[in-house]
Structure formats: C-alpha cells, structure tokens
Amino acid sequence: MNAPTARAEAAAMPSAPGESALDAVSLSISGMTCAACAGRVEKSLKKVPGVTDAAVNLATEVATVRFGAGQVEASALIASVEKAGYGAALRDESAAPGPDAPDRGWLAVLVAALLSAPLVLPMLVQPFGVDAMLPGWWQFLLATPVQFVLGARFYVAGWKALRARSGNMDLLVSIGTSAAWGLSVYHLLRWSLGTGGHAGHAGGEPHYYFEASAVVVTLVMFGKWLEARAKRRTTEAIRALQSLRPEEARLLRDGVEFTVALGAVMVGDQVVGRPGERIPVDGEVLEGSTHVDESFITGESRPVARSVGDKVTGGSINADGRLLVRTTAVGTETVLARIIHLVEEAQANKAPIQRLVDRVSEVFVPVVVAVALVTLLAWGLGGGDWTVAILNAVAVLVIACPCALGLATPTAIMAGTGVAARHGILIKDAQALETAHAVSVVAFDKTGTLTVGRPTLVACLPAPGVDASALLRMAAAVQSGSEHPLARAVVEAAAAGATDAVAHGSVAQAGSARGACGRGAAGPVAREIRAIPGRGVRAEVEGVEVWIGSRLLMRELGVALEPLETAAGELEAQGRTVSFVAWGREPGAALAGLLAFGDALKPGARDAVARLHARGVRTVMLTGDNPGAAARVAQALGLDEVRAQVLPEQKAQAVAALRDAGGSKPAVVAMVGDGVNDAPALAAADVGIAMSTGTDVAMHTAGITLMRGDPALVDDAISISRRTYAKIRQNLFWAFVYNVIGIPLAAFGKLDPVVAGAAMAFSSVSVVSNALLLRRWRPG
Numbered sequence: 022m023n024a025p026t027a028r029a030e031a032a033a034m035p036s037a038p039g040e041s042a043l044d045a046v047s048l049s050i051s052g053m054t055c056a057a058c059a060g061r062v063e064k065s066l067k068k069v070p071g072v073t074d075a076a077v078n079l080a081t082e083v084a085t086v087r088f089g090a091g092q093v094e095a096s097a098l099i100a101s102v103e104k105a106g107y108g109a110a111l112r113d114e115s116a117a118p119g120p121d122a123p124d125r126g127w128l129a130v131l132v133a134a135l136l137s138a139p140l141v142l143p144m145l146v147q148p149f150g151v152d153a154m155l156p157g158w159w160q161f162l163l164a165t166p167v168q169f170v171l172g173a174r175f176y177v178a179g180w181k182a183l184r185a186r187s188g189n190m191d192l193l194v195s196i197g198t199s200a201a202w203g204l205s206v207y208h209l210l211r212w213s214l215g216t217g218g219h220a221g222h223a224g225g226e227p228h229y230y231f232e233a234s235a236v237v238v239t240l241v242m243f244g245k246w247l248e249a250r251a252k253r254r255t256t257e258a259i260r261a262l263q264s265l266r267p268e269e270a271r272l273l274r275d276g277v278e279f280t281v282a283l284g285a286v287m288v289g290d291q292v293v294g295r296p297g298e299r300i301p302v303d304g305e306v307l308e309g310s311t312h313v314d315e316s317f318i319t320g321e322s323r324p325v326a327r328s329v330g331d332k333v334t335g336g337s338i339n340a341d342g343r344l345l346v347r348t349t350a351v352g353t354e355t356v357l358a359r360i361i362h363l364v365e366e367a368q369a370n371k372a373p374i375q376r377l378v379d380r381v382s383e384v385f386v387p388v389v390v391a392v393a394l395v396t397l398l399a400w401g402l403g404g405g406d407w408t409v410a411i412l413n414a415v416a417v418l419v420i421a422c423p424c425a426l427g428l429a430t431p432t433a434i435m436a437g438t439g440v441a442a443r444h445g446i447l448i449k450d451a452q453a454l455e456t457a458h459a460v461s462v463v464a465f466d467k468t469g470t471l472t473v474g475r476p477t478l479v480a481c482l483p484a485p486g487v488d489a490s491a492l493l494r495m496a497a498a499v500q501s502g503s504e505h506p507l508a509r510a511v512v513e514a515a516a517a518g519a520t521d522a523v524a525h526g527s528v529a530q531a532g533s534a535r536g537a538c539g540r541g542a543a544g545p546v547a548r549e550i551r552a553i554p555g556r557g558v559r560a561e562v563e564g565v566e567v568w569i570g571s572r573l574l575m576r577e578l579g580v581a582l583e584p585l586e587t588a589a590g591e592l593e594a595q596g597r598t599v600s601f602v603a604w605g606r607e608p609g610a611a612l613a614g615l616l617a618f619g620d621a622l623k624p625g626a627r628d629a630v631a632r633l634h635a636r637g638v639r640t641v642m643l644t645g646d647n648p649g650a651a652a653r654v655a656q657a658l659g660l661d662e663v664r665a666q667v668l669p670e671q672k673a674q675a676v677a678a679l680r681d682a683g684g685s686k687p688a689v690v691a692m693v694g695d696g697v698n699d700a701p702a703l704a705a706a707d708v709g710i711a712m713s714t715g716t717d718v719a720m721h722t723a724g725i726t727l728m729r730g731d732p733a734l735v736d737d738a739i740s741i742s743r744r745t746y747a748k749i750r751q752n753l754f755w756a757f758v759y760n761v762i763g764i765p766l767a768a769f770g771k772l773d774p775v776v777a778g779a780a781m782a783f784s785s786v787s788v789v790s791n792a793l794l795l796r797r798w799r800p801g
Contacts, residue, residue: 044087044088044089044092044093045085045086045087045088046085046086046088046095046098046111047083047084047085047086047111047112048083048084048086048095048098048099048102048109048110048111048112049082049083049109049110049111049112050062050077050082050083050084050102050107050108050109051082051107051108051109051110052106052107052108052181053077053082053107058107058178058181059077059078060077061105061106061107061181061185062075062077062084062102062105062107063075063076063077063084064105065101065102065104065105066084066086066098066101066102068101069088069093069097069098069101070092070093071088071089071092071093072086072087072088072093072098073087073088073089074086074087075087083112084102084109086098095111099111105181105185106181106184106185107181126246127246129171129242129246130239130242130243130246132171133167133171133172133235133238133239133242134239134243136163136164136166136167136235137163137164137167137232137235137236137239139155139159139163140155140160140163140164140231140232140235140236141232141236143155144232154226156226157205157208157209157212157213157226157227157229158209158213160205160229160231160232161205161206161209161231163231163235164202164205164231164232164234164235165202167234167235167238167239168198168199168202168234168235168238171238171239171242172194172195172198172238172242174191175191175192175194175195175198175238175241176195178191178192179191179192179194179195179196192386194237194238194241196386196389196390196418197237197418197421198233198234198237198238199234200415200418201230201231201233201234201237201418202230202231202234203415204230204412204415205229205230205231205234207411208227208228208229209227209229211227212226212227263361265299265336265357265697266283266299266301266335266336266355266357267283267298267299267301268282268283269281269282269283269301270282270283270286270292270301270302271292271293271295272286272290272291272292272293273291273292273293273345274290274291278293283301283302284352286301286302286348286351287348287351288348288349288350288351289347289348290302290347290348291307291345291346291347291348292304292345292346292347292348293343293344293345293346294309294311294333294339294343294344294345294346295339295343296311296339296340296341296342296343297338297339297340298338298339299335299336299337299338299339300313300333300334300335300336300337300338300339300344300346301335302335302346302348302349302350302351302355303332303333303334303335303348303349303350303351303354303355303356304332304333304335304346304347304348304349304350305330305331305332305333305346305347305349306327306328306329306330306331306332306333306344306345306346307329307345307346307347308329308344308345309328309329309342309343309344309345309554310326310327310328310329310342310344310554310556311326311327311328311339311340311341311342311343311344311554312324312325312326312327312340312341312342312505312554313325313326313327313333313337313338313339313340314337314338314340315334315337324340324505324506326556326571327344328554332349333346334355334356334357335350335355335356335357336356336357340505341505341552341554342552342554356669359670385421385760389417389418389421389764392417392764392768393414393415393417393418393421394414395768396410396413396414396417396767396768397410397411397413397414398410400413400414400770409770413767413768413770416767416772417764417767417768420759420760420763420764420766420767420772420780421760421763421764429749429752429753429755429756429788430455430749430752430753432752432788432789432792432793433745433748433749433752433791433792433795434454434455434745434749435792436745436748436792436793436794436795436796437454437741437742437744437745437748437795437798438454439796440741440795440796440798441454441737441738441741444734444737444799444800445727445728445729445731445734446725446726446727446728446734446737446738446741447713447725447726447727447728448724448725448738448741449723449724449725449726452724453708453709453723453724453725453742454724454725454741454742454745455742455745455746455749456689456707456708456742457691457708457725457738457739457742457743458739458742458743458745458746458747459689459707460638460689460690460691460707460708460739460742461637461638461639461688461689461690462638462639462640462641462679462680462682462688462689462690462691463633463638463639463640463641463690463691463692463693463735464641464642464643464675464676464679464690464691464692464693464702464706465640465641465642465643465660465693465694465732466642466643466644466692466693466694466695466696466699466702467620467642467644467646467650467651467654468620468644468646468695468696469695469696469712469714470623470693470694470695470712470732471622471623471626471642471654471658471732472620472621472622472623472626472654473620473621473622473623474620474695474714475506475510475620476506476507476510476598476618476619476620477510477513477514477618477619477620477621478510478511478513478514478616478617478618479597479617479618479619480592480597480615480616480617481493481514481614481615481616481617482585482588482614482615482617483613483614484584484585484611484612484613484614485584487613487614489614492602492613492614493511493514493515494515494545495545495562495563495565495567495602495604495613496511496515496567496569496602496616497511497512497514497515497516498545498546498547498560498562498567499547499550499558499559499560499562499567499569500512500558500569501547502547502550503550503552503558507598507600507616507618508558510618511616545562545563546562547560547561547562547567548560548561548562549561553570553574556570556571556573556574556577557569557570557571557574557600558570565604565605566604566605566606566607566610567602567603567604567613568580568602568603568604568610569600569601569602569616570600570601571600571601572601574601575601575603575612578603578607578608578610579607579608579609579610580601580603580610580611580612581611581612582601582612584612585601585612585614585615588615589601589615589617592615592617593649594649595619595649595650595653596619596646596647596648596649596650596651596652596653596654597617597618597619597650598617598618598619599615599616599617599618600615600616600617600618601614601615601616602614602615602616619650620650622654622657622658623730623731623732625731625732625733626658626732627657627658627659628733629731629732629733629734629735629736630658630659630660630732631659632733632736632801633735633736633739634659636736636739638739639661639662639688640658640659640660640661640662641660641661641662641663641664641679642654642655642660642662642663642664643664643667643672643675643676643692643702644663644664644665644666644667645665645666645667645668645698646665646666647665647666648665648666650665651663651664651665652665668698669698669699669700669701669702670701672692672698672699672701672702672705673701673702673704673705675702676690676692676702676705676706677705680707689707689708690706690707690708691706691707691708691709691710691735691739692705692706692708692709692710692723693710693711693712693732693735694709694710694711694712694723695711695712695714695730699711700722703722703723704722708724708725709722709723709724709725710723710724710725710726710727710735710738711723711725711726711727712726712727712730713726713727713728713729713730714730725738734800736801737800737801740798740800740801741795741798744795744798745795748791748792748794748795751791752788752791752792755784755787755788755791756784756788759780759783759784763780
C-alpha cells in the first residue's frame with residue numbers, strides 16, 4: 022500500500038473537534054516492551070515535520086498519527102519509528118483482527134522457573150542446618166541459560182534504551198542481574214584456579230549469586246507474560262465487536278437475489294434482510310416492516326418497530342419480517358465500525374500507573390551506574406587494591422538490583438486480584454486495579470446494570486365492562502407461541518398465579534376495581550396466530566378474534582382508545598411500554614384493555630448507590646432509554662444525576678465531560694455497563710466495570726468484571742483497589758529505602774557482596790510478605 026492510499030483510508034477516521042483539516046493514519050508498531058518504549062515511539066513520530074500529534078497504544082501496539090492534510094508521507098513515519106529501534110507498518114483499519122498467535126510465553130517462564138528452582142531451594146533449607154547447595158559449576162550451568170537465553174529480551178530492550186539515551190526497567194534488570202552473574206563467575210573462576218576466595222559452605226566454595234540473577238530474570242519474565250496476556254484482551258474485545266457484523270449480504274439487483282461478501286456492498290445497493298438474521302449494513306428501509314433488536318446500540322432489551330423510511334443499523338437483529346434496505350454506509354463509516362474505533366481510541370489515551378517505575382528507572386539507572394563507577398575509581402585509585410574496588414562496585418550494583426522494585430507492584434496486584442476473584446470481582450486489568458482507588462464519579466448504565474434487563478408485566482388494565490382475568494387469559498393464549506420478550510412477559514405473568522397488579526397514581530383509578538388482572542387461570546389455546554410486522558399479532562381464541570399491538574394497529578382496526586388513553590399516557594410517561602388488546606372481527610373490534618411492561622430494579626441496587634455515597638463517590642446514570650423511565654429509576658435509587666437518550670458515542674463523550682467537571686483536578690470516572698453499546702464508554706472511562714450477565718464485548722473491554730452482576734460489588738472493587746494501591750506505595754517505599762541505605766554502605770565498603778545479596782533477598786521477602794497481607798481483605 023502506498024502513502025496516498027494510506028491517507029485516503031485515514032481520512033475516513035473520525036477527527037476531534039476542530040481537526041477537520043487534519044489527516045490521520047494508524048501504524049502497527051512492533052518491538053515495544055514497556056511504557057518507556059511507547060513514549061520513545063511517540064517522541065520519534067512527533068519529530069517528523071508536519072506531525073501535529075501522535076498517540077501510541079502499548080496494549081494494541083498501534084500508533085495513531087495526525088498531521089496537516091497532505092503534508093506527511095507514510096514512509097517518513099515508518100522510517101522515524103525504525104530509526105528509534107522499533108518496527109512499523111501501515112494498519113488496515115477495515116480488516117478484522119486475525120487469530121492470535123499461540124501463547125508460548127508461559128513455556129519460557131516455566132523453563133526459567135525449573136532452572137532456577139534448584140538454585141533457590143537449598144537457600145530455603147539452609148536456616149535449618151541443611152547444606153544442599155549445588156557445586157559452583159552446576160549453578161553456572163543452570164543460571165547461564167536463564168540469564169542470556171531466556172533473559173535476552175532484557176538486553177535487547179536495555180540496549181534500545183541506551184541508544185535512546187534513557188533508562189528503563191529492562192536496562193535496570195539487565196545491569197543488576199549481569200552484575201550478580203558476573204561476580205559469581207569471578208568467584209567461581211578464582212576458586213577453580215586456586216587463586217583465592219573464601220568459604221561459603223561445607224564444600225569450601227565461595228558464595229555465589231547465580232540464584233539472584235536467575236530468580237530476578239524469572240520473576241520479571243513472569244510479570245511480562247501477565248502483561249502480554251492483558252494486551253491480548255484488547256484484541257478479543259475488537260474481535261467480539263467485529264463478530265456482530267455478518268460476513269455476507271444478500272443483494273437484490275434486477276429482481277434477482279444473490280449473496281456477496283460484505284466488503285463488496287456499495288452505498289446505494291439494495292440489501293435483503295431476512296427474519297432471524299443480522300442486518301448486514303446501515304441503511305434505510307425501502308420495503309417491509311419488522312421488529313429489530315438494536316440492544317447493542319441502545320442497550321434496551323425491547324425490540325423496536327421498523328418500517329418503510331426508517332433507519333436500520335448493521336449488526337442489529339431482524340426479528341420477524343423481510344426487509345429491503347438501501348445501503349447508506351459501508352466500511353469504516355458504519356455505526357459498528359465507529360464504535361470499534363471509539364474503543365481503540367479511548368484505550369490509546371490511557372496512561373498506566375506502571376509508568377511511574379519506568380520514569381524512576383530513567384533516573385535511578387544512571388545514578389546507580391555512576392555511583393558504582395565512582396566507587397570503583399575511588400577504591401582503585403585511592404587504595405590501590407583493584408580487587409576490593411571491583412567487589413565494592415559490584416556490591417553497589419547487587420544491592421541496587423531491582424528485585425524488590427520489580428516485585429513491588431506485581432506482587433500487590435496478584436494478591437489483590439486473587440482475593441477479589443474469590444469474592445466475585447474479576448480484575449483483568451492491573452491498571453484498573455491501580456486506578457480504581459481514586460474513583461470519584463461512578464457512571465451506571467441502566468438496563469441490565471441497575472435493572473434486571475428483562476421486561477415484565479407491570480400493569481394490566483381492562484376496559485370498562487371487561488373481566489380482568491379474561492383479559493390476561495386471552496392475551497397469554499395469543500402470546501404463548503411467540504419468543505418476543507414482551508410476549509414472554511405476558512405468558513410468565515399469567516402462569517405466576519399472582520393476583521396483585523402494579524399500578525401508580527391515577528393509573529390505578531383508570532383501572533377502577535378491575536386494576537388487577539387475574540393470574541393463574543387455566544389458559545385457552547390460540548389458533549391461526551399471525552404476526553403483523555411492526556404492529557402486533559392476531560389470533561383466534563375460543564372463537565374470538567384477538568388483537569394485541571400498538572396504537573397504530575388499533576387505529577387501523579378502528580378501535581376507540583379513549584377509555585384507557587389517560588392511563589396509557591401516564592404509564593408511558595413513567596417509561597413503560599404499552600400494548601393494547603382488542604377483540605372482535607375487523608372492522609368491529611372493541612377495546613379490551615392494555616398491558617404495560619417495565620424493567621424491575623436489581624435487588625440491592627439502592628444499597629449499592631448508598632454505599633458509594635458513603636464513600637464520597639458521586640453517582641450518575643447514562644442510558645439510551647427515554648427520560649421518563651430514566652428519571653423513575655434515578656429517583657428510586659437516589660442517584661445524583663441522570664442523562665437519558667444517550668447514544669454510544671455520546672456515552673464516551675459524557676464520560677469525558679464528567680472527568681472535566683472535576684475542575685482543575687480532573688475527576689476519576691468509573692463506568693459500569695453490560696452491553697455492546699457501553700463498550701466505548703467502558704474504554705473511555707478511567708476504570709471500566711462490566712456485569713458478567715452482559716455481553717462478551719463489554720467484559721472484554723472493561724478491566725473489571727462483576728461475576729455476580731451485583732451493583733454492590735462496585736463499592737467492593739473500589740475498596741480492594743484502595744487497599745492494593747496502599748500496598749503498592751508501601752512496597753515501593755521499602756524497596757527504595759533498602760537502596761537509599763544499602764548503596765552508600767556498599768560504596769564505602771561497609772557491605773560486601775554477600776551481605777548485599779542477603780539484604781537484596783530480604784527486601785524482596787519483605788515486599789512479598791507485605792503484599793500477602795491483602796489476602797485478609799473482606800468485602801464491605
């Protein structure tokens with residue numbers, strides 16, 4: 022693909038407000054190992070003349086570059102990345118992600134652990150008087166492949182950091198472990214040649230540090246493997262979104278239907294949507310009427326009626342009618358493609374807290390190396406004993422070996438995620454665990470998050486002169502053969518055996534003494550059931566023709582709705598879905614009653630909101646539902662703010678607005694949702710929290726999944742995050758304290774390498790022990 026083609030494709034990408042004159046292009050980046058790598062790639066791209074902005078997503082390994090229209094060639098961007106020591110290639114925006122390569126990182130970690138175990142186990146039994154230390158050459162043979170074969174990646178990444186004149190964790194690991202390995206080889210050679218050394222154990226050999234180098238490399242490899250697993254989840258989220266789009270479409274040309282690949286469909290083509298299938302394109306209905314499940318856009322479980330002239334969205338499910346749709350958008354211009362792009366863009370804007378360690382390393386590494394060099398020269402030139410000078414300089418590097426620093430964050434995260442999982446909180450993203458402690462605003466989706474997400478019959482009002490139990494019996498008979506969510510609600514209500522009705526205010530008066538529909542009566546059998554797409558259903562029950570449907574259907578039948586019009590309006594104002602029931606043959610059908618459907622609140626939702634308020638967290642609801650239904654739920658739960666009729670892209674914008682509302686100090690926003698339509702907001706939020714009762718897309722996008730679908734677990738997730746973050750800070754404090762005390766002692770010759778190694782090991786033990794205290798955490 023040449024550069025002009027890349028720019029043409031990039032032009033389809035959404036731009037930020039005020040950036041309409043800019044082009045944008047996405048590059049696939051390879052070779053990055055940490056946040057410092059992403060920062061270096063960003064810097065190299067921003068140096069290219071004409072580039073106005075560059076953002077690198079370490080998780081997806083994608084760089085998004087914006088530049089003045091026509092000012093930058095793609096080849097110049099790729100060259101700048103390659104000059105920085107990384108690989109780059111143009112990214113195909115419209116292509117679905119391919120299958121993941123087999124994850125063999127665990128195998129390298131396992132081999133490293135098996136090779137390191139014989140070096141560590143003797144140290145564990147030594148305090149009990151058991152000397153099981155392996156001979157020096159055996160230790161050499163076990164540690165060397167871990168250091169230079171399995172740990173080669175740290176040398177490569179460290180070398181790239183040096184070339185960029187900066188430091189990172191990889192450089193720190195390679196220097197520290199090389200110092201421990203090199204000192205061990207030095208002692209081993211001196212002892213083998215009989216030129217010196219001191220006794221280290223019963224065998225008379227000196228003390229070696231092979232176990233220190235091997236274990237540090239193994240542990241950091243394990244952390245990198247966990248990080249790589251987290252990165253792959255982003256691809257899973259995008260793949261789950263892509264799976265909503267059919268691979269093929271049925272075109273209608275010259276009266277003939279034929280199947281083509283979705284990529285071959287052009288704007289203006291006529292596409293056939295058959296019942297039960299996903300609509301393949303965004304378009305306008307030319308023929309037919311149906312109900313469409315657009316829950317992945319609106320988040321609402323109720324199918325909506327679509328007929329001639331209405332818009333339909335690619336990826337939505339056509340429930341019961343054949344449609345002919347004129348295509349209005351394809352490729353990256355579709356609603357689904359824009360949602361995918363929003364997810365990727367929001368994830369690219371995240372700044373993991375792990376960058377703190379990399380920023381510290383940039384200063385820490387040169388300082389340690391400088392101190393070691395000064396120690397070497399001071400003792401060598403001042404004392405004349407270069408052997409002592411080397412030992413003291415190596416002691417500086419050994420005590421500064423970043424074992425405790427490297428363990429500080431991952432051990433606390435592993436302990437925190439482990440205890441959270443045991444209590445139904447699956448934390449898949451370490452960044453989410455670290456960030457949730459500072460959450461000041463929690464934004465909830467409504468349907469499926471605060472509510473059950475399944476419509477139930479909440480009001481059944483017969484018309485004057487109609488028997489209440491007969492109304493429900495007849496309606497349930499008509500709906501018994503349908504899989505429509507509202508039909509199932511009627512059948513379940515009739516079978517429940519309850520006699521109470523859900524009524525509110527004047528709605529109860531509208532039903533008078535007949536406000537309750539009878540439940541539990543034996544149901545008759547319906548015959549000649551016929552769906553009326555976009556309007557309702559008709560059937561014959563006990564010789565009576567029964568109609569259930571919308572106002573439009575009733576008007577077409579000539580049914581007078583005045584007796585229940587006021588009640589219907591009040592129910593609709595509360596956010597209820599209303600269906601009318603009539604019976605009798607057309608055109609003489611008469612009104613029999615109305616059925617109102619709603620979504621029940623989840624048990625414990627109000628308590629969940631109260632717990633967040635007690636923690637000082639503000640609560641907001643973002644929903645695609647109508648204002649009446651949204652206000653009713655917000656009032657019942659005591660939410661601080663509600664925003665209704667919010668589309669997916671608007672949800673992401675609303676999250677950004679909530680963050681900016683914090684003033685000079687931006688608010689930390691958590692988004693709680695369960696649907697595909699919540700994915701952009703989950704990704705845009707500082708912390709995304711998904712319900713396990715929702716879609717796979719939501720769970721892939723979010724960093725935290727609540728396995729019980731209980732909103733009360735949101736407060737528990739914040740609680741374990743605060744405890745974990747406190748442990749991370751404590752661990753980093755102790756890791757640096759050991760270095761601040763130990764490095765000067767080693768430099769002044771008061772800490773030989775043996776003691777330095779012991780101090781380094783003790784610092785690691787203290788960090789791990791402190792992290793394990795998180796296992797005592799319990800939910801609120």
